[in-house]
Amino acid sequence: MTDQTTAEATASAIPTGGRQRAFTEFWHYYSMNTGAVIGLVVFTALVLVAIFAPLVAPHSPDEQFRDALLAPPAWQEGGRSMFLLGTDAVGRDMLSRLIFGARFSLFIGLVVVVFSLTSGIILGVLAGYFRGWVDTLIMRIMDVILAFPSLLLALVLVAILGPGLFNAMLAIALVLQPHFARLTRAAVMAEKNREYVISAKVAGASHLRLMVKTILPNCMAPLIVQATLSFSNAILEAAALGFLGVGAQPPTPEWGTMLATAREFILRAPWVVTFPGLAILITVLAINLIGDGLRDAFDPKLKRS
Amino acid sequence: MSVTVLEGKNIVRDYHVGGGLFRPSRTVHAVKGVSFSVDKGKTLAIVGESGCGKSTLARIITLIDPATAGELFIDGNKVDIARDGLTKEMRRKVQIVFQNPYGSLNPRQKIGDVLGEPLLINTDTPADERRDLAMKMLKKVGLGPEHYNRYPHMFSGGQRQRIAIARALMLNPSLLVLDEPVSALDLSVQAQVLNLLADLQDEFELTYVFISHDLSVVRYIADDVMVMYYGEAVEYGSRDEVFADPKHSYTKTLFAATPRADVASIKARLAKKKAA
Amino acid sequence: MPLLEIKNLTVSFDTAAGPFMAVQGIDLSIEPREVLAIVGESGSGKSVAMLAVMGLLPNTATVKADRMAFDGVDLLELSPSERRKIVGKDISMIFQEPIASLNPCFTAGFQIEEVLRFHMGMDRAQRRARAIELMKLVGIADPEERLNSFPHQMSGGQCQRVMIAIAIACNPKLLIADEPTTALDVTIQKQILDLLVGLQAKYGMGLIMITHNMGVVAETADRVIVQYKGRKMEEADVLSLFEQPMSNYTRALLSALPENAVGDRLPTISDMLFEPAPSAAATQPATGAAP
Numbered sequence: 001m002t003d004q005t006t007a008e009a010t011a012s013a014i015p016t017g018g019r020q021r022a023f024t025e026f027w028h029y030y031s032m033n034t035g036a037v038i039g040l041v042v043f044t045a046l047v048l049v050a051i052f053a054p055l056v057a058p059h060s061p062d063e064q065f066r067d068a069l070l071a072p073p074a075w076q077e078g079g080r081s082m083f084l085l086g087t088d089a090v091g092r093d094m095l096s097r098l099i100f101g102a103r104f105s106l107f108i109g110l111v112v113v114v115f116s117l118t119s120g121i122i123l124g125v126l127a128g129y130f131r132g133w134v135d136t137l138i139m140r141i142m143d144v145i146l147a148f149p150s151l152l153l154a155l156v157l158v159a160i161l162g163p164g165l166f167n168a169m170l171a172i173a174l175v176l177q178p179h180f181a182r183l184t185r186a187a188v189m190a191e192k193n194r195e196y197v198i199s200a201k202v203a204g205a206s207h208l209r210l211m212v213k214t215i216l217p218n219c220m221a222p223l224i225v226q227a228t229l230s231f232s233n234a235i236l237e238a239a240a241l242g243f244l245g246v247g248a249q250p251p252t253p254e255w256g257t258m259l260a261t262a263r264e265f266i267l268r269a270p271w272v273v274t275f276p277g278l279a280i281l282i283t284v285l286a287i288n289l290i291g292d293g294l295r296d297a298f299d300p301k302l303k304r305s
Numbered sequence: 306m307s308v309t310v311l312e313g314k315n316i317v318r319d320y321h322v323g324g325g326l327f328r329p330s331r332t333v334h335a336v337k338g339v340s341f342s343v344d345k346g347k348t349l350a351i352v353g354e355s356g357c358g359k360s361t362l363a364r365i366i367t368l369i370d371p372a373t374a375g376e377l378f379i380d381g382n383k384v385d386i387a388r389d390g391l392t393k394e395m396r397r398k399v400q401i402v403f404q405n406p407y408g409s410l411n412p413r414q415k416i417g418d419v420l421g422e423p424l425l426i427n428t429d430t431p432a433d434e435r436r437d438l439a440m441k442m443l444k445k446v447g448l449g450p451e452h453y454n455r456y457p458h459m460f461s462g463g464q465r466q467r468i469a470i471a472r473a474l475m476l477n478p479s480l481l482v483l484d485e486p487v488s489a490l491d492l493s494v495q496a497q498v499l500n501l502l503a504d505l506q507d508e509f510e511l512t513y514v515f516i517s518h519d520l521s522v523v524r525y526i527a528d529d530v531m532v533m534y535y536g537e538a539v540e541y542g543s544r545d546e547v548f549a550d551p552k553h554s555y556t557k558t559l560f561a562a563t564p565r566a567d568v569a570s571i572k573a574r575l576a577k578k579k580a581a
Numbered sequence: 582m583p584l585l586e587i588k589n590l591t592v593s594f595d596t597a598a599g600p601f602m603a604v605q606g607i608d609l610s611i612e613p614r615e616v617l618a619i620v621g622e623s624g625s626g627k628s629v630a631m632l633a634v635m636g637l638l639p640n641t642a643t644v645k646a647d648r649m650a651f652d653g654v655d656l657l658e659l660s661p662s663e664r665r666k667i668v669g670k671d672i673s674m675i676f677q678e679p680i681a682s683l684n685p686c687f688t689a690g691f692q693i694e695e696v697l698r699f700h701m702g703m704d705r706a707q708r709r710a711r712a713i714e715l716m717k718l719v720g721i722a723d724p725e726e727r728l729n730s731f732p733h734q735m736s737g738g739q740c741q742r743v744m745i746a747i748a749i750a751c752n753p754k755l756l757i758a759d760e761p762t763t764a765l766d767v768t769i770q771k772q773i774l775d776l777l778v779g780l781q782a783k784y785g786m787g788l789i790m791i792t793h794n795m796g797v798v799a800e801t802a803d804r805v806i807v808q809y810k811g812r813k814m815e816e817a818d819v820l821s822l823f824e825q826p827m828s829n830y831t832r833a834l835l836s837a838l839p840e841n842a843v844g845d846r847l848p849t850i851s852d853m854l855f856e857p858a859p860s861a862a863a864t865q866p867a868t869g870a871a872p
Contacts, residue, residue, distance in 0.1 A: 028597035195409040199472065202367060203423035204396045217413040354766035355737075462623075491622035491793065496837040496847035503846070518767060521796075525839035525847070562771035564796025566838060568823050571799050575820065581782070 029297040036293020042286035050102040057096035058084070061253040065091040070269045086271045088262060094272065097253040098279050104254045105235045105283060108169055112234035113227050115173035120180020121223070125211050127181065128188030139185070142178035150175045151240055158246045165238075165254070168247040172237045176230050183226050187219035221298035228291035232284040239280050255280050309381070310480055310512040311349075311366065312342040316375035318361050335361040337536040338375065343529070345479070346506065348513040350527035350544075352520065352559070358536040359516050363484045366514055367401040380479060393427050400473035404485035406465035410457035416443075416468055417453040423475045438475065445508075446471045446501060463494030467501065474505065484516045499526060520563045524548055532556050583610040584755055584787045585634065585672075588647040592626070592633050595641040603629040603642075605811040611787045613754065616778065618790040618802035618819070620834075626811040627791050631757050635668050636661075652754060670700040673748040677760040679741035683732040689716075689743045690728030696750045715746040720776060738769035742776070749780060755787040756780075762797065774801055795838055799823060807831050 031037055049056055065071075065087060072079045073086040073094075085094040127138040145153065157171035158164075191197060192215060200214045241247035242256025250261055255276040262272035318336040336358045343349040353359045364370045365377065371387035378384070379398055384391075403409040410419060420439035424430045430438070440450045446467040457465060466486060473481055483502070487495040499522065505511060517523050523530060523544075530547040532540035532555065539553040551557050592604040604626040611617045621627040633644045634656065649656045651672060656664060676682045683692060693715060694708040703711065709728075716724030719742040732740055741761060748756055758777060762770035778801050781788040790801055798805055798819065805822045807815040807830065815828040826832045837847055 025597045195403040195405060196411040198369060199401070199403065199409050199469070200411070200422065202369065202396075202399075202401050203472070203476070204393060204426045205422070206426075209426070214411055214414075218411070354768065492795070492834055492837050493622065496839070499839065500846050519839075520767070521839040558768055562768040564771070564774075564794065564800045566795040566799040566823065566835075566840070568820070571820055571823055574800065578782075 026297050030293050033293040033296050035289045036296070039286040039289025039293065042282065043290060046102055046283060046286070047106065049099055050106050053099050053103055057093075057099040058082075059093040059096045061092065061097045061100040062251055063092065063096075065093070067091070070265065070272070072269070073271050076271075085275050086269070088258075088272045089265060089269075094275055097258060098255070098275060101253045101255045101258065101276070101279065102283075104165070104248060104252065105238070105280075108165070108172075108238040108254075109231040109234045109287075111169050112173045112176065112238075113231050115170070116177040116230060117180055117223065117227055119173075120177045121184050121216070123177075124181040124184025125188055125216060128185035129192060129207070129211050129215070131189075135185070138181065142181050145175065145178045151237060154237060154241060155244065155246065158241060163246040163249065165248040165252065168238055168241045169234075172234050172241070175237070176233060179226060179230065180223065183222055184219060187222055188215055191215045191218050225291055225295045225298060228287060228294055232287035232291070235287075236280065236284055307344040309342050310345050310379065311514065312378040313366070314340050314376040314378075316340070316362065316365060316377065317373045318358070318365060318370070319373045334536055336365070336372075339531075339533070339536075339538045341529075341531055341538070341541065343480075343512050343514065345512055346510045347528040348506070348515055348526055349529045349531065350515045350517060350523040351531050351533060352517060352523055353533035354518055354559075356535075357533040359533050360484060362533070363401070363482050363514065363516050366480075367399050367482045368395065369401075397427055397476040398478050399480045399482065400476065400478040401482040401484060402466070402469050402473050402486045404488050406462045406469060406489060409469050410465055412457055414457070415453070416455055416457070416460075419457070419468060420472055420475055423472065427476060439471075442471045442475060445474075445505070447497075461494075462490050463498060466490060466494075466498050470498075470501065470505070474509070477509070478511075480512045480514065482514045482516070485518070486515075487522060488517065488519065495522070502526070520559065532559065582653060583650075584613045584615075584652060585789075586610040586648060586650045587630075587634070588649075590630060590633060590644070590646040590649065592629050592638065592645075593643050595643070600643075603811055604633070607808070607811075607813050609806060609813075611755070611789060613787055614781075614785045616781060616788045616790060616801055616803045618792060618798045618805045619808060620792060620795070620798055620805060621808035622793055624810060625808040627808050628759050630808075631674070631759060631789065631791060635672065635674055635757070636664055637674075666700075669696065670751045671753050672755045672757065673751070673753045674757040674759060675741070675744045675748050675761050677763050679737050679744050679764065680732055682744050683740055685732050688729050688731055689735070693728075693743070693747050693750060696747050700751045711750070712746075715750055716743075718749070718780070719743070719746045720772075721746075736769075737765050738773065741765065741769075741773055745773075745776065745780070749784070749786075752784065753786060755789065757789045757791070759791045760793070761790075763792070763794070770797075777801070795835065807834070 065083075068080065068083060068087050069091045070089055071083050071087045071091075074081050074084050076086075079086065083093050083095070085098070087093055088097070123138050123142070127135040154168070154171040154175050157174060158167055161167040161170065188211075197210060197214055200210055205214060238247055238254070239256030239259070242254050243260040245260060248254035248257045250257055258276040259273060262269075262276070266273045315338045316336055317334070317338050320333045320335055322331050322333055339362060341349060351359045351362060361370070365372045368384065368386050368391055371385070376383060379395065382395075384395060414422075417436065417439055420442055421435040424435045424438065436453075440453060443450060443452060448464065448467055448471075452460075457468070460468065470486075486502070487498050490498060502513070503526070506513060513526075515523070515526055527544045530540070530542065530544050531538050532547070532553065534553075534555045540547055540551060540556045547556070548560075551560060587607065587609040590604055590607045590609070591602065593600045593602045607626070607630055609617075609630070619627045619630070629638070629642075632638050633642070634649065634651075636656070638644065644657075646657060651667060654667070656667070659667070683689070687695075690709075690712050693712040697703050697708045697711055712728060713724045716727060721727050721739060721742050727735070727739075732743075735743070756777075761777065762773050765773060774797065777788065777790075780786070788801075790797065792798060802819045804818050805816070806813060807822075807828065809830050814830045815822070815826065817827065822831065823835065826835060835841060839847060
């Protein structure tokens, strides 16, 4: 009774007006989490930088300045204002490479999430809706995938498919996909026996309609949160594969690959290792903060009043 | 002249509770051979406490689950969904309204789509005609066209129950199963919804199967009453018979337990308290 | 001196769309050995007012009152730790969902003994004995056995009995029952109500019964407060409330009872008075809004 009373309190106090109202409420809960807002700001900046990379970057990412090999950052002794974050072993501007690298990282994240989300949702909905042997078959396969350390499995897949950015993305998508499948299955199973689903069934809805139009839209909130967290995971794994030399191939300015080619200079020129590492850290942190904020805003259990 | 819309003969429903690794499976008899019949335009109330099998029976009548044994006739036609599946025509004849008004509407579906969906699935009605029919139905259940584009969370419990009733009526069913339709509602709203149900019954000559645990509501709305206890119909008869002269001891217990809100019984209680 | 005295209680919730007033200026007092019923429909603020007394509201709620005294002590002036000593010991509360109110991880016996340890400081043997005594008191058959049962092994009625046992474990002076029988079957409801009223008489507790069911009011209460949308509509002793309701709202509530139906139609509250016009009603309470 209390729950109902308080919920009613919230609901009736909010002005009506469809989507905008829903967004206002969403933003209210999201913005209560300061970290999430900071994450969103950083991420937005990152996206803008990636989109406008050719305009923002001072140099081309592949241009080699033969007179400035391993130049230190501008604020250090011997640094040049032309190369704000220094240059790498073949004289390429670090800042420009990082800026163009953002494009790759975000692209990787996006593609991987789209792949794994779609396949995970399809498998999860089928498993959760039909149960029985379909469920057993799908979930056991997912369990097998989850049983391997994810990086190792991705590495094996890339070894089979051949190194390259696209194959790396496919491998990561496959590795991340069971999480989506499990989550979708759990949500579908919870929703499946709700009365509105039975009502739609009584109205004569087909299996496909029940799955796609009735149940799925009500399972999206946890999936969106998981998608955000997977986004950062994908960037991290792509960097790891790049670092191991099976992801993006040089001279692609991908952050992980940059780290790999620079590791021999770690003592002599720490900036060539530090900045790509920092870029990965900041991006992943920002996206994870967004994910946490989304979870708070979506999860009714954490909602206060 | 009375036409029998719904008839059940010896309906049985068993559930097999799946045995675990170390437990054998066992069979639960949820409904143990219940027979009933309802005439057109009448209301059969099924009364009982939780676990007595009344909701299971409701699901069988609504053709959601098949009966394990027994025969079910709707409009004189024998229906067996386990064997023959379900035709669209049969589907249209029986509809259901659930207890919980908050769970029975899809939170991501606008009211217009909620009402249009049964028509979209079962008929070839074009979109604008569906819209007109939905608008008309909204008016019938006491809501307005301005509610057409709203989402369920913008409505109160009573209004949602009206929408659920409207959805059930979109296909012009002959039989409406009402599974505790007013139990979750406030007293004042309950009265409104009961009135609405009575009006709709008169207008469309609907036949109701009204599942409830609340005897005062049953007494108000029912023509016939069936009392269920552990899967069996322990009492079945016209309302006046059952209320005036309950035969089974369980029915008597049920009547005695129902709180009475009249002045005489309050006086009696206060007198007793003073004496103690 | 009244057992509990509340003057001008206001509770507001801080929501996404600004403050919402759940309780607006309620006065309430209950004498020792009295059964007070608070009646209202959902959204009337009847539970919120009592949760405010217990200090159980979430921190988005702002509670204001001129006076909120229990047994002469103003609860609003106490520190949280002093207040915890009173709440749960001298005032205790039982809720609507008996199965959800018990912790599913622990046995019934453990949960009863926990209260005894915390508030009464009894040793193990004393706690055990008292727990068995309490189980007997609330009418649970073979209590020694039941002490080791988990909540999911018991029925709703039994769980509510355990909740009552926990609530009366420390001999409270005031017991607040928030819709204690709404989730239960009618026959069980009768048993639980009889039990509550019996215990109240036996131990001379004050009992506040929060309910929406007029039948429950008629069967238990001495005095009744009727609430609507956070305001008090009427306060009267039970007989005069049913014989001669003073406010329009109470009259409407009583006439909406199906057993009071005259002819074919039930009078509804909107037929009678201040229920908002249909257009306003549409934008109105969306209870339990899906998040």
